[in-house]
Amino acid sequence: MADRKIDDATGVETTGHEWDGIRELDNPLPRWWLWIWYATIAFSIGYWVLMPAWPGLHGYTKGLLNKSDRAEVGQELKALDKQRGEGAAMLRTASLEQIEKDPKLLAYAQQVGQSVFGDNCATCHGIGGTGSKGYANLRDDVWLWGGKLEDIQYTITHGVRTGAEGARMSQMPAFGRDEMLQPKQIDDLTEYVVNLSHRPADAAAVARAAPLFEAQCSACHGPQGLGNQQLGAPNLTDADWLFGSDRASIRGQIYAGNGGVMPTWGGRLSPETIKALSVYIHSNAGGQ
Amino acid sequence: MPTLIDNTRKPDNRSAVSAAERAKGKGDAKGGLYKPRQPIYPKLVHGKWRMVKWALLIATLGVYYITPWIRWGRPEGFPQQAALVDFTGRRFYFFDIQLWPQEVYLFTGVLIAAALALFLTTALFGRLWCGYACPQTVWTDLYIVVERLFEGDRNARMRLDAAPWSFDKLWRKTGKHLVWLGIAFGTGGAWIFYFHDAPTLIRTFWTGEAPATAYVSCALLTATTYIFAGWMREQVCTYMCPWPRIQGAMLDQHSLQVTYLRERGEPRGAHKKGQSWEGRGDCIDCRQCVVVCPMGIDIRDGSQLECINCGLCVDACDDILGKLGRPTGLIAYDTDAAVAARTCGQKAVYKPVRSRTIYYAVALTIVGGLTLWSLVTRPKADLHVIRDRNPIFVRMHDGAVRDGYTLKITNRTFAERRFDVAFEGVAGARLSQPGQTGDKVTLMVPADQVISARVFVTAPAGADLPASVAGRFVAKSGDVTAESKTVFLSGAANPQ
Ligand code: SF4
Numbered sequence: 109m110a111d112r113k114i115d116d117a118t119g120v121e122t123t124g125h126e127w128d129g130i131r132e133l134d135n136p137l138p139r140w141w142l143w144i145w146y147a148t149i150a151f152s153i154g155y156w157v158l159m160p161a162w163p164g165l166h167g168y169t170k171g172l173l174n175k176s177d178r179a180e181v182g183q184e185l186k187a188l189d190k191q192r193g194e195g196a197a198m199l200r201t202a203s204l205e206q207i208e209k210d211p212k213l214l215a216y217a218q219q220v221g222q223s224v225f226g227d228n229c230a231t232c233h234g235i236g237g238t239g240s241k242g243y244a245n246l247r248d249d250v251w252l253w254g255g256k257l258e259d260i261q262y263t264i265t266h267g268v269r270t271g272a273e274g275a276r277m278s279q280m281p282a283f284g285r286d287e288m289l290q291p292k293q294i295d296d297l298t299e300y301v302v303n304l305s306h307r308p309a310d311a312a313a314v315a316r317a318a319p320l321f322e323a324q325c326s327a328c329h330g331p332q333g334l335g336n337q338q339l340g341a342p343n344l345t346d347a348d349w350l351f352g353s354d355r356a357s358i359r360g361q362i363y364a365g366n367g368g369v370m371p372t373w374g375g376r377l378s379p380e381t382i383k384a385l386s387v388y389i390h391s392n393a394g395g396q
Numbered sequence: 397m398p399t400l401i402d403n404t405r406k407p408d409n410r411s412a413v414s415a416a417e418r419a420k421g422k423g424d425a426k427g428g429l430y431k432p433r434q435p436i437y438p439k440l441v442h443g444k445w446r447m448v449k450w451a452l453l454i455a456t457l458g459v460y461y462i463t464p465w466i467r468w469g470r471p472e473g474f475p476q477q478a479a480l481v482d483f484t485g486r487r488f489y490f491f492d493i494q495l496w497p498q499e500v501y502l503f504t505g506v507l508i509a510a511a512l513a514l515f516l517t518t519a520l521f522g523r524l525w526c527g528y529a530c531p532q533t534v535w536t537d538l539y540i541v542v543e544r545l546f547e548g549d550r551n552a553r554m555r556l557d558a559a560p561w562s563f564d565k566l567w568r569k570t571g572k573h574l575v576w577l578g579i580a581f582g583t584g585g586a587w588i589f590y591f592h593d594a595p596t597l598i599r600t601f602w603t604g605e606a607p608a609t610a611y612v613s614c615a616l617l618t619a620t621t622y623i624f625a626g627w628m629r630e631q632v633c634t635y636m637c638p639w640p641r642i643q644g645a646m647l648d649q650h651s652l653q654v655t656y657l658r659e660r661g662e663p664r665g666a667h668k669k670g671q672s673w674e675g676r677g678d679c680i681d682c683r684q685c686v687v688v689c690p691m692g693i694d695i696r697d698g699s700q701l702e703c704i705n706c707g708l709c710v711d712a713c714d715d716i717l718g719k720l721g722r723p724t725g726l727i728a729y730d731t732d733a734a735v736a737a738r739t740c741g742q743k744a745v746y747k748p749v750r751s752r753t754i755y756y757a758v759a760l761t762i763v764g765g766l767t768l769w770s771l772v773t774r775p776k777a778d779l780h781v782i783r784d785r786n787p788i789f790v791r792m793h794d795g796a797v798r799d800g801y802t803l804k805i806t807n808r809t810f811a812e813r814r815f816d817v818a819f820e821g822v823a824g825a826r827l828s829q830p831g832q833t834g835d836k837v838t839l840m841v842p843a844d845q846v847i848s849a850r851v852f853v854t855a856p857a858g859a860d861l862p863a864s865v866a867g868r869f870v871a872k873s874g875d876v877t878a879e880s881k882t883v884f885l886s887g888a889a890n891p892q
């Protein structure tokens with residue numbers, strides 16, 4: 109219980125509470141503290157009147173100032189849209205080359221491109237853009253359909269094998285499945301492609317496959333196997349391929365002639381967004 | 397160590413009272429938990445400490461009001477104000493120093509050094525800050541000057557307050573409050589000049605074009621100045637300021653404090669002219685030390701939380717003793733240890749060098765030195781490198797390997813700079829950036845800005861590199877160089 113004592117040094121009564129031998133003096137508070145307390149009460153009443161305060165069964169008291177955080181966020185979002193509109197306008201008028209040359213526009217396009225890439229492209233191409241088997245690596249210098257700014261823009265806008273008008277289109281025949289070639293011939297062609305990409309291969313098989321390659325493959329891949337970006341035919345000399353470069357992968361591809369689909373983004377993304385995306389991908393791939 | 401002052405002794409002029417009784421004062425006869433403020437009417441005093449206080453008052457107020465008006469030559473497009481906190485531009489200017497937000501640690505350093513300097517001063521000389529330099533003290537002093545101008549010195553003011561309302565009282569009170577408000581407005585007004593170009597703001601302030609924050613800060617500081625220096629005064633020190641509580645930890649028996657030399661003064665009592673001084677103390681109980689005290693305390697009760705160490709009671713007492721022909725210094729800046737030693741008939745020793753002052757001085761030297769060193773040696777440009785983590789490297793069709801980096805270059809100079817960026821650590825490495833490739837890339841950085849650029853480093857095909865190569869980027873622009881260490885991952889750990 110409180111044991112109120114008079115403190116010797118000050119002559120002031122203590123509160124009677126003691127903590128480890130320390131006693132608290134019971135000095136009166138200054139009166140203005142009381143005034144401040146009254147002022148806070150007055151403030152809170154003013155606050156109830158002016159600001160949203162009391163919950164009710166069907167909503168809440170709105171307050172005379174009509175303040176709403178929700179409305180403010182809406183306004184901020186609108187302002188953001190307007191700001192984005194300004195950036196989009198800059199992208200619309202500038203050419204792709206102009207965008208890459210202007211450090212400010214480039215930085216802006218890269219920012220926009222990065223977020224759009226993350227939302228739309230990363231699912232297949234990976235967040236770093238490095239792709240995986242069947243999904244193109246967008247970071248290196250190997251491009252099926254061309255790695256120039258315009259090529260990238262075209263591919264994004266129209267897509268690949270979507271059937272839409274203007275879409276990139278190529279079809280590697282399924283030589284095995286469609287029984288165009290004998291399994292033995294496919295084995296020989298596999299050795300031929302391994303040899304083309306500067307790896308040790310069975311010389312006899314390579315020699316047997318030479319006329320076959322000439323007849324069946326060179327139309328698209330070229331007589332030297334250097335490929336053709338107009339046709340989306342990969343370069344067969346670099347062993348950097350969409351569906352793998354080991355013997356099994358090569359044989360599988362000759363047998364089944366796989367080809368993936370890349371969506372048509374034109375119409376889904378605005379032309380400005382596609383521009384930004386093209387610049388982002390192009391600059392991240394080292395820029396051809 | 398000599399015996400210390402006996403703190404358990406009951407002060408001579410106080411008797412035990414309960415809280416309720418102590419709360420009983422003028423205008424609060426009921427008593428209770430709250431105590432009305434007892435008005436304090438500090439009397440004007442002359443003397444050497446008062447002179448020091450006047451000088452410091454003029455100096456500190458002068459610095460405060462004049463600083464924002466000092467112009468400082470900077471290139472076109474940059475503020476011409478010597479001291480400016482530019483929130484919109486996110487820069488702090490102080491003469492030749494210009495700080496960026498990320499250099500706020502320098503402020504932290506300055507603040508820590510200032511705190512340590514305060515600790516050291518307090519351990520040595522007591523609450524000098526409170527008594528001489530604290531804005532609360534300085535502005536209160538200024539307000540009392542105004543009060544004295546309108547209402548006269550202590551006795552006249554007390555009479556005026558007790559007198560019924562009359563025209564004379566009305567104009568004196570009105571005049572005082574108007575001048576107080578004017579000073580308060582000038583204080584708030586000078587504050588906002590530190591945040592905007594002063595000559596522009598002084599115009600736009602009146603045309604209503606100044607930013608809302610300027611009006612709000614000005615109003616806020618006007619209100620606090622008027623209330624704190626006019627109405628609350630010692631209440632701020634006694635009840636609101638944390639420093640009086642903290643400083644108890646810095647003081648010890650060797651700190652100088654305004655001290656009443658009890659053994660010399662007691663027993664006190666009235667003294668008639670020609671009376672002998674034998675067998676009595678030097679204090680004639682004239683209460684001059686009490687009436688001049690801005691905190692309204694009696695220093696003869698011993699050192700107290702309220703005392704701000706202002707020395708005005710020293711001046712008052714010296715004045716009286718001088719007139720009596722007694723040696724001065726009955727109230728003096730002295731230490732508890734010295735007083736105790738003299739009481740025991742020993743020689744007083746002063747120990748400015750003791751463990752706590754050494755700690756504070758060493759800490760102050762280290763923090764102050766480090767802050768100063770980082771300020772003086774801060775580079776004109778910064779280079780920060782962020783390595784791509786996904787992918788960590790890219791292999792080209794010919795076996796060459798390329799790593800991607802994001803470079804942030806900060807140009808702290810007032811001119812646009814062209815930085816030649818090179819990569820050291822990988823022989824034959826090529827750098828590329830949209831539009832350029834070579835053993836260097838060039839990046840333009842506008843004056844006083846930071847840019848972010850993607851830069852690729854390609855190691856030639858066939859370069860026989862370990863999986864991780866220590867390398868660094870070097871950005872050079874004339875005599876300004878910035879470097880940053882990083883690594884080049886060659887893909888050797890992930891063969892094709
Ligand atoms: S001014 Fe000096 S002499 Fe006068 S009462 Fe105070 S301590 Fe005593």
Ligand code: SF4
Nearest residue numbers: 689703704706707709
């Ligand atoms: S007791 Fe003396 S030093 Fe302390 S505040 Fe009062 S006048 Fe100033």
